[in-house]
Amino acid sequence: MPRNPAVALVGPGAIGTTVAAALHEAGRTPMVYGRTAREHLELRVDEGRIVVPGPVRIDPAHAGGAVDLVFLAVKSTQLQAAAPWLTALCHPGTVVCVLQNGVEQESSIAPLLTDARIVPSVVWFPAQAQPDGSVWLRGDARLTVPDAPASRIVFEALRGTRCAVDLATDFTSVAWRKLLQNAAAGLMVLSGRRSGMFGRVDVARVTLGYLRECLEVARAEGAVLGDEVPGEILAGFQSNPADLGTSILADRVAGRPLEWDTRNGVVQRRGRAHGIPTPISDLVVPLLAAASDGPG
Template structure:
């Protein structure tokens, strides 16, 4: 399948949710001379991305009031957490119309289904985010790998490819069936990262034989559900994902662990609950999910 034609006029771009992933995308765009409008909950004068090549400052400000938005945009990157979609509805109304392409930079395999009801008929483009970015105590974001997105090959993808062309963020296009497989592979990775929350530990925990065994069993449980949903993933995927965790720096965390440490609501449903829900739908036993999911849900409720 040939790639979609690129727009001949530079698109107007906004980014909603300048957290770790959002800051990385904003920095990539700014570096290429395509600085997006920044929108979020917290007013900031700028964003800072840290990496091996030094710091990159993205000029703001971060706008916090959707009522001040005067016009819609061609492309909206949505990097708020799935737990914040409902609260983001005023932003969608202000930034989007039926022609706005909405690229969702969120975890999970239900991105389109969850966000589409809040949009004014805008085309929704799910993505798979393949880079480790961590927010630091000073508010900056530490990018600890090369940024890469996988997007489905659809008519709407051209505007995203054009926006990110020539930036530090690589874009890969996948046919629908391949995208399903890749999205579920990333979902399995996200699900296992939830074990960090329950242990209160970072990547070093996966060097323990007992944790490695638990992670493998959990991955194989999710793999059965993923295949029932149409993902084409071999048996080796479970061991490959575990090996990725074991190869991480010992102090590498995950976004769900960062949320737990900060006392924020957790994305437990789209990362872990989905395996349990789809397993039940397909009649697949999910004994590990049946233990992990309620514990994560309880942790998301906060103290007390």
């Protein structure tokens, strides 16, 4: 592993800005690549604001060559469009750490890369883009990555920063637990409401039913998750600030494409592959897909 790895951040949105700010605070400022040109990034934290110097580069032709580590923080719906960055920034030894929701990070990104190594992650913290262009970090920054050799460079790059990194021996179970949380959060898109809605008895009942369906599919995929998990996830939503949303709701409100397939469709698809009935997904997924992609 290089002593001072060259680090790039692709996708300087809510999550990307948080990781870039954590690296910058520790004196490891990454090169930043995005879709919208900006002079700098700004993260709002409890103690104030962290400004990450830019500029945000927007032309892969001027990327500046391969790096050792890429943090990829575009949405799953933006992956194809961001592929030229991976071509420009990766050489055979590059590690690409994927900062996205979902359990299919490796299989969706592998076709875009030749030799680079992919490290999937679970992103645990909520971060929200603000109207002034800054990002508000609304929790302690924390990632989980698999306990595997390729994860070492990620762990070392973020060591001692405000973004903690956990190494998981059973990453499958951790990733599916987060996926259950993401799937249930998708219900906020259907109501157009934030976490407060889970305080309703009727919504809680539907959410528990949906989470139990997701749990069965997760177990068929090899996740080791107990019967208590749906209740714990529901309780988590109920203890959130009532105004805390989710990135898929923010996308819906802004009229952007939704990550419905990676967060919800995956349960239906994998359920079908295992012969598991998914009646709640069969209702939720088409409605999310239509909200995202239309027509109408």
